[in-house]
Amino acid sequence: MPTLIAGAVAVIVLYLLLQMFRAANPATLARAIKIVGGVVALAIAAFTGFKGELAVAVPLGIFGAGLLGWSPFGMPGFPNIGGIFRGAGAPRSAGQTSRVCSQFIDMTLDHDSGELDGRIVAGPYAGRSLSEFDLSQLTAMISGFDAESVALLESYLDRRFPAWRHDAQGNTAGGQRRAATSGKMTDEEAYQILGLQPGARRDEIGRAHRSLMKKLHPDQGGSTYLAARVNEAKDTLLRTHND
Incomplete structure (x- = not known):
């Protein structure tokens, strides 16, 4: 017994x-x-x-x-x-971060820790961090966001609450959305997403892209939307890069 x-x-x-x-x-x-x-x-x-x-x-x-x-x-x-x-030969990023912005959210990825966090920049919760809210409060915001902001918020939820899609009820939350971007990505946005300074060399762009994809690729539990934005940032900078 x-x-x-x-x-x-x-x-x-x-x-x-x-x-x-x-x-x-x-x-x-x-x-x-x-x-x-x-x-x-x-x-x-x-x-x-x-x-x-x-x-x-x-x-x-x-x-x-x-x-x-x-x-x-x-x-x-x-x-x-x-x-x-972090992977053989991967250099420390010395506090390097990446930013992806939408109408409602300014999202930041810390390269060292892989932690994703964001700040709400518009609406009734403007100025507050996503980490201040629990799952039910965050999913309640989805209906008031545009498609790009929803995709960013869902990326954050995927990282912080890996099982949230499975637990979500109905179509208001938990759906796999393909957000329409706000237009052609600028060089400034691309540098922010890759966490690079303007004028970065081709090899720096390539290294930053590979490092971020290891953290954000969907196969590694990352975000489809953020991985797509990282790919777009790399392509944007390499199209006009001469060296």
Whole structure:
């Protein structure tokens, strides 16, 4: 009987953890995995080091420290092991962000964390951040937005509440819309979307595009709309680029 009860409790706990995992913000989840992995690696390194197995403890300790963002020995040229979660050879973006704007929303993507957030720029909630509202409040805004703003809001909801489309009822929310853009993209908009300064070189445009697509591609749990805007930004800049 105790075994049966323990098994039932384990099933319930696993189910709750799975639901939390599905609803978690991917960027937050990735950071949590890195932190937990780093702490566990350091703990194992300390244990093996205490037993005198330095050949195992030292590299494991360096790996754990790297996951927590520490560059071993303070050497400027020593690669940060945590960078393997961003892709081999991917440079840090040093606070770089991308912006996509519509009539109602100014959306920002942080290149380092992959976090997506936005500010409402028109209407009764102008000046407030999307992160201040819960799911029901955000979906209630959809009916008052234009198609482009709806697409941006849905992209934000996909990132913050991955299961929201499945849970949404009716056609007012949760639909896969293809927004009509406000017109031909300007160079200024393209630079903002790619997070680049005007005059960026072709190789910088290509790197920024590849980096953003890794975070926004629909196959990686990203946004179809934002991925399309990133592609459009790249094409806009490369069409008139000469070097």
